[in-house]
Amino acid sequence: MAGQDIQTIKIKKFIWGSLCLAVSFFLFDRLLFLALRFGATQYYASLKVQEFPWRKPAGAGIGQILILGTSRSNFGFDDDVLSAALNKKVYKEARAGCYPQYHYYFYRKYKKIFRPPSLVIYGLDYFIFENDSSDLNLVRLEENVFRERMNPRRAVNPASPWLSRVSWLYRLKPKTDEWLADLWNSLGKPDEREESAAKDSSPRHALPRLRRGRQRGMPREVIVEKPLSWDKRFYNTFPGKEGPFLDRLLGDLDGDGVAVFLVFLPDYIGSNETNFEQEKFKKDISRLATRHHKVHIIDFNTPEKFDLNDFDLYWNGGWGVTNCHLDDKGARLFTGQLAREIRKILKAGQTENKPSNP
Amino acid sequence: MILLSTGFAVFLAAVLVLAFLAPPRIKPAVLLAASFFFYGFFRLSFLLLLLIQIVFVYVCARGMGKCVGLKRKSVLLLSLLGVLGPLFVLKYLNFIIRSVVSLFSSTTSEKPLAWLGLILPVGISFYTFKSLSYLLEVYHGRLAIEKNPIRLGLYISFFPQILAGPIDRARNFLSQLPSAIVFNPAHLSAGLKLVAWGLFKKIVVADQLARYVNVVFDRPQDFQGLGLLAGLIFYSFQIYCDFSGYSDMAVGLAKTMGLDTMDNFHYPYFSRSIAEFWGRWHISLSSWLRDYLFLPMAYALSRKIKAERFLLIKTEFYVYGSAMGITMLLCGLWHGASWTFVLWGGLHGFYLIVSRATKKARSGWLNRLHLRKNNVFLIGWRMLSTFSLVSLAWVFFRSPSLGQAWLYLRNISFRLPRSGIGQLLYLGSLLFIFIIADALMMSKDKIRFLKNIPVPVQAMVWALFLCLIIILAADTSNEFLYFQF
Numbered sequence: 001m002a003g004q005d006i007q008t009i010k011i012k013k014f015i016w017g018s019l020c021l022a023v024s025f026f027l028f029d030r031l032l033f034l035a036l037r038f039g040a041t042q043y044y045a046s047l048k049v050q051e052f053p054w055r056k057p058a059g060a061g062i063g064q065i066l067i068l069g070t071s072r073s074n075f076g077f078d079d080d081v082l083s084a085a086l087n088k089k090v091y092k093e094a095r096a097g098c099y100p101q102y103h104y105y106f107y108r109k110y111k112k113i114f115r116p117p118s119l120v121i122y123g124l125d126y127f128i129f130e131n132d133s134s135d136l137n138l139v140r141l142e143e144n145v146f147r148e149r150m151n152p153r154r155a156v157n158p159a160s161p162w163l164s165r166v167s168w169l170y171r172l173k174p175k176t177d178e179w180l181a182d183l184w185n186s187l188g189k190p191d192e193r194e195e196s197a198a199k200d201s202s203p204r205h206a207l208p209r210l211r212r213g214r215q216r217g218m219p220r221e222v223i224v225e226k227p228l229s230w231d232k233r234f235y236n237t238f239p240g241k242e243g244p245f246l247d248r249l250l251g252d253l254d255g256d257g258v259a260v261f262l263v264f265l266p267d268y269i270g271s272n273e274t275n276f277e278q279e280k281f282k283k284d285i286s287r288l289a290t291r292h293h294k295v296h297i298i299d300f301n302t303p304e305k306f307d308l309n310d311f312d313l314y315w316n317g318g319w320g321v322t323n324c325h326l327d328d329k330g331a332r333l334f335t336g337q338l339a340r341e342i343r344k345i346l347k348a349g350q351t352e353n354k355p356s357n358p
Numbered sequence: 359m360i361l362l363s364t365g366f367a368v369f370l371a372a373v374l375v376l377a378f379l380a381p382p383r384i385k386p387a388v389l390l391a392a393s394f395f396f397y398g399f400f401r402l403s404f405l406l407l408l409l410i411q412i413v414f415v416y417v418c419a420r421g422m423g424k425c426v427g428l429k430r431k432s433v434l435l436l437s438l439l440g441v442l443g444p445l446f447v448l449k450y451l452n453f454i455i456r457s458v459v460s461l462f463s464s465t466t467s468e469k470p471l472a473w474l475g476l477i478l479p480v481g482i483s484f485y486t487f488k489s490l491s492y493l494l495e496v497y498h499g500r501l502a503i504e505k506n507p508i509r510l511g512l513y514i515s516f517f518p519q520i521l522a523g524p525i526d527r528a529r530n531f532l533s534q535l536p537s538a539i540v541f542n543p544a545h546l547s548a549g550l551k552l553v554a555w556g557l558f559k560k561i562v563v564a565d566q567l568a569r570y571v572n573v574v575f576d577r578p579q580d581f582q583g584l585g586l587l588a589g590l591i592f593y594s595f596q597i598y599c600d601f602s603g604y605s606d607m608a609v610g611l612a613k614t615m616g617l618d619t620m621d622n623f624h625y626p627y628f629s630r631s632i633a634e635f636w637g638r639w640h641i642s643l644s645s646w647l648r649d650y651l652f653l654p655m656a657y658a659l660s661r662k663i664k665a666e667r668f669l670l671i672k673t674e675f676y677v678y679g680s681a682m683g684i685t686m687l688l689c690g691l692w693h694g695a696s697w698t699f700v701l702w703g704g705l706h707g708f709y710l711i712v713s714r715a716t717k718k719a720r721s722g723w724l725n726r727l728h729l730r731k732n733n734v735f736l737i738g739w740r741m742l743s744t745f746s747l748v749s750l751a752w753v754f755f756r757s758p759s760l761g762q763a764w765l766y767l768r769n770i771s772f773r774l775p776r777s778g779i780g781q782l783l784y785l786g787s788l789l790f791i792f793i794i795a796d797a798l799m800m801s802k803d804k805i806r807f808l809k810n811i812p813v814p815v816q817a818m819v820w821a822l823f824l825c826l827i828i829i830l831a832a833d834t835s836n837e838f839l840y841f842q843f
Contacts (some may be wrong), residue, residue, distance in 0.1 A: 013813060014543030020817030028818075028825045036829065160364040169828045176829060184569070187780030 025167075033168040037150045040179040044139040044146045052140050054113060057091040059083025064114060068103045069094040069123030075315060075325040076123060076265045078335040085339030088118055097134035100246035105141040107249055116256040119342070124264050124285060126233070126275040127322060129240025135175070136182050150175055220327065222311040223270055223318025230270075230320035235277035238284040250292045261342060262289060264299040266306040266334060268317035271324035298341055300334060369396065370611065377615055378541040385536040386512050389615070393517040397481075404479040407444060412511045414440050415489045416504075419496045423503045434497045438490065445486045448478050453695030481521045483692060485514050487646055492528040494650055501529050509535055518611035522604050524622040524642035531619065538616040545616050552610030554820065555799070558827050559603030563792050565832035567596040570785055575756050578766035583773035586766060588782050593756055594749045595789055598627065601640070625800045627748075630740035632709040635748060643692070647685050656681040678714055683707045693755070698763060702754040709747055 057064055058079035065088045067077050073094035083090045091114070093106055103122070110117075138145050152168040155175070164171040239247075253260050262285055267275065275281075282299065289295040300306045307313060313333065317324030326334055373392040380388045398405035418437030422430055492513065495501035504510040513531045574581050574589035581589075605622035612619045626638035636644045659677045666673060683704070690703020729736050750767075757763035775782065798805070811819075 010543045014547060017547065017813045017817050020814040021821050024814075024818040024821035025824060028821050029828075032825050032829065163364055167828060169825055173828060173831075184781065184784075187784060188777045 029167045029169050033152065033172065036169070036176055036179075037147075037172075040150065040176070041147055043179065043183070044135060045143075047136070047139055052109065055091070057089035059088070059090050061087035061089055063118035064089045064091055066107075066110065066117040066120045067092040067094055067123070068106070068120060070098055070125055071096040072125055072265055072323065072325055073121075073123030075327075076331055076334060077121065077338075078331045081332055081335040082121075082339055085336065086343060091117070094123060095137070097131075098137055099128060099131055099133045100242040100244075100249060101145075102133035102138055102141065104245040104249040104252075105138065105145070107252060109141055111256065116253075116258050119259040119261065119346075120253055121261045121263055121338075121342075124262055124281075125323075126235060126267075126278070126281055128246070129238050129243045129284075130236035132174075132178075132241050135178050220311075220314075221316040222268060222314050223321060224311045226270065227319055230274060232276050233274050233322040235275070235280045237280065238288060243288075247288060247291065250288070250295060254292045254294060258294070259346070260292070260295045261345075262295060262297045263338065264297075264301040266300045266308055266313075266326065266330070267324040268311060268314040269308045270318035271321050272301065272308060274318075274320055274322050296345055298338065298345075300338065306334060306337070370614075374614060377539050382536045382539075385539045386506075386508050389517075389539070390508050390512045390515065393512065393515040393520065396517040397515060397520055400480050401477075407479055407482075408485065408515055411441065411444070411485070411489060412507070412514050415493060415514065416507045416510050419493060419503050419510075420505075422493075422496055430497065434493065437493050441486055441489045441493065445482055448482060450691075450695045457697075484523045484525055485520055487525045487643070488514050488519075488528070491525065491646060491650065495528060504528070504532060516612070518608040519619065522601070522608070523640075524605055524608060524620050525646050526619045526642065531617070534617050538618070540616050542616055546614050549610040549613030549615075551820070552613060553607050554824065554827070556603040556606030556608075556610060558823070559599040559606065559792075561603075561831040562827055563788065564596045564599035564603060566788055566830070567592040567599070567785060569832065570781060571596050571756075575762075575766065578757075578762060578769055582769050583771050583775055585775045585778060585782070586770045587772075588786075590749050590753060590766075590770070592785060592789070594627070594745070594752050595792070597752065597755070598623070599792070625796060627745055628741060628797075628800065629744050630737060631744055632706065632713055632747060635744055636706075636710070643689070647689055651688065652681050652685040655684065675715065679711045682710050682714075686710065697760055698754045698757055701760065701763075702751050705751045705754065709751075 059082070061083060065082060065086060067073060067079075067082075067090060069077075071094065074092065074096075077090075077092060077094070079090040079092055082088075091110075093103070093110070098106075107120075132149075135146055135149065150172055152171055155164070155171045157164045157171050157173050159173075160170070169176070250260060264282070264285075272278065278301070285297060289297055301308070303309075313326060313330030315325045315327035315330075369392075373389070376392075377385055377388050394405060394409075397408060415437065418433060418440065421433045422437070425433055492501070492504075492510070496503055504513075509532055512535070513526075513528050516526075516531070519526060571589055571593045574586055575593065578586065602623040609619050609621065620642055622640060622642050624638040624641065626635050629635040629638055656677050659681060660674070663673045663677065668676060686703045686707030687700055688703070689706070690699040690701070693699045693702070724731070724736070753766050754760070754763045757766060803809075
């Protein structure tokens with residue numbers, strides 16, 4: 001009897017403790033979230049004081065080509081080759097962590113600074129609808145975007161939609177992580193030896209890599225031996241995270257009468273076999289393009305158009321690597337072929353590569 | 359199944375409900391099925407190997423029970439070979455072939471047997487050692503033969519322990535089945551608290567430290583000065599928080615079911631000597647090695663050597679030195695098939711032997727200096743020197759090759775870093791808070807104030823702690839370091 005009483009008391013205590021834990025968790029979760037959001041907003045607002053780093057377009061010629069994309073486009077398109085082949089200046093805005101939302105805001109700013117370009121080349125990535133643009137880049141273009149992104153009502157943490165319902169902190173954990181990572185990077189990096197630090201900051205390593213998409217001096221990292229098994233990457237379908245912004249960007253370009261070339265960049269064969277749902281990806285892009293005029297799709301990620309087996313043309317990639325980049329040689333070859341294709345399309349004014357036949 | 363996932367949380371909740379509701383006789387079967395389900399999630403072939411080992415161990419132990427004398431010894435040898443065989447082939451064969459070939463040729467393949475497509479099953483070192491422990495206990499008659507294959511299977515494959523221990527003893531585990539598996543709010547709450555603490559150690563402290571550690575250890579040639587020394591200290595705590603975090607979670611998970619398993623860590627960085635460190639670090643492995651390797655070897659050697667002294671030194675010291683040296687070299691090899699691990703084990707063996715050899719001399723110095731053993735400064739000095747020696751050895755444990763380890767040590771200096779001070783300060787503060795929390799945990803039973811906190815306040819503290827885990831959990835998706843062993 002006494003034992004039973006003790007057990008009942010223990011259970012009651014446990015239930016009472018659990019209830020207190022649940023209520024406290026609910027309150028702390030909301031309060032800490034609001035505090036974090038305030039801190040993050042303040043942090044990014046302080047970055048806004050820096051002016052957007054506009055650059056001088058590369059090359060010479062009449063009119064301007066605007067290249068948009070991620071690091072793959074940065075590495076893949078050779079500005080000089082393109083400029084010489086099409087006789088136009090080239091402005092490239094392609095960097096890691098920049099996806100359609102970034103490009104959409106960028107274009108709005110760009111046309112105010114310059115004017116609508118003659119044509120836009122948009123480098124497509126298999127994971128284009130999978131990721132968010134980085135906040136650090138985005139806040140330089142659009143002031144209120146971070147607050148919008150930290151709105152708990154719309155957010156879901158894909159790692160666990162169930163836990164997302166319980167906790168705001170967990171729901172916006174990816175955003176918090178991004179902020180904390182930016183803070184972490186702002187703390188500097190470990191003390192490097194003078195030779196290594198000098199190597200990183202030399203002009204050969206710094207500017208050209210970003211501006212011209214070169215990767216001279218970086219070791220090649222292509223996995224050329226096919227393993228027995230490797231991680232395959234599912235395709236994240238449109239609209240995904242930022243798909244609607246691509247649609248809006250194409251709409252704006254349509255309105256400005258700009259010809260757009262959506263380009264599938266070549267991937268090394270190993271990366272192609274990793275990104276195994278290419279057909280779905282191409283269909284999505286094709287469907288998106290049909291909604292707009294003057295949008296052309298050029299697919300270089302096929303063996304008919306480009307050598308996908310020659311590892312000498314790639315800087316990285318391979319089985320298990322989803323994010324593949326061309327190297328200098330590959331970029332020159334690819335951009336030359338692309339320029340010829342664009343010239344042909346522009347000259348003919350034909351629609352043989354219209355989205356219906358990607 | 360990933361341990362840090364909502365999938366695992368749902369799995370655990372289902373297992374707890376089923377285990378609590380099941381009739382006592384069925385409880386072990388429920389947990390065994392859950393363990394197979396959990397382990398099979400990694401790869402079905404891994405599960406098949408585990409099943410074969412369980413059946414083999416069961417049959418061998420029963421066989422041993424029916425034999426005596428030499429026959430019994432033969433069965434034991436056969437069973438040891440059978441249990442160690444898969445571990446040897448899957449973990450060490452590539453290493454041995456590579457090492458032998460490299461003696462005769464300058465070019466060797468990293469994995470000479472890659473064409474066989476062999477993959478090291480996760481947790482194989484842990485469940486193999488559990489099986490060995492059971493067989494040796496049965497052989498020496500210290501444990502009754504387990505007649506129920508389900509109970510034995512559960513001991514070997516118990517899901518909280520299968521991936522990275524603790525290497526629990528059969529006697530402790532089997533004696534609790536099935537009576538301990540009952541719903542007890544106190545056990546449930548204590549177990550969940552331990553899981554949360556382990557989670558904090560792993561995904562907050564260890565994974566945050568990993569961000570710095572990985573950078574400096576991957577390219578030691580590019581860094582210099584105190585930054586490398588800080589990287590080494592951070593790694594010492596990273597591996598501690600990573601492994602002890604997992605162990606806390608494993609012990610906590612077992613506790614939620616009502617099962618008490620052996621502790622694997624007891625605040626090892628508060629040790630005052632290397633010998634004490636090994637009594638507090640990976641306790642389940644170090645006690646295993648002591649019981650089944652060091653002591654039998656030392657007894658066997660001392661029986662063989664009759665003389666009391668050799669070259670003016672007591673033979674007892676030779677016995678200790680050789681048994682300890684071999685034990686620690688094998689301890690290193692257990693962690694991985696690489697010379698860096700062997701050297702790590704060897705270095706610890708060297709520390710222990712030197713420590714033993716100089717014990718009397720050190721006591722003499724203390725007496726001459728009139729220092730008592732409980733002198734605070736002396737305690738602090740001993741802790742610091744033990745930590746330094748342990749950290750030095752970690753360089754070999756963490757580095758991918760001996761060359762890299764040497765490069766790392768060579769580049770350490772006391773030059774102040776010119777950059778990255780912010781990162782050092784941040785991680786230093788995190789570590790400081792953790793060390794204070796760890797010290798509090800160590801002496802929580804002695805602090806009366808901690809015992810008398812009302813339930814709502816306790817709940818608030820834990821709620822805040824959970825929120826902090828969510829915020830500070832590093833976005834690295836790092837696997838537990840000890841899963842690779």
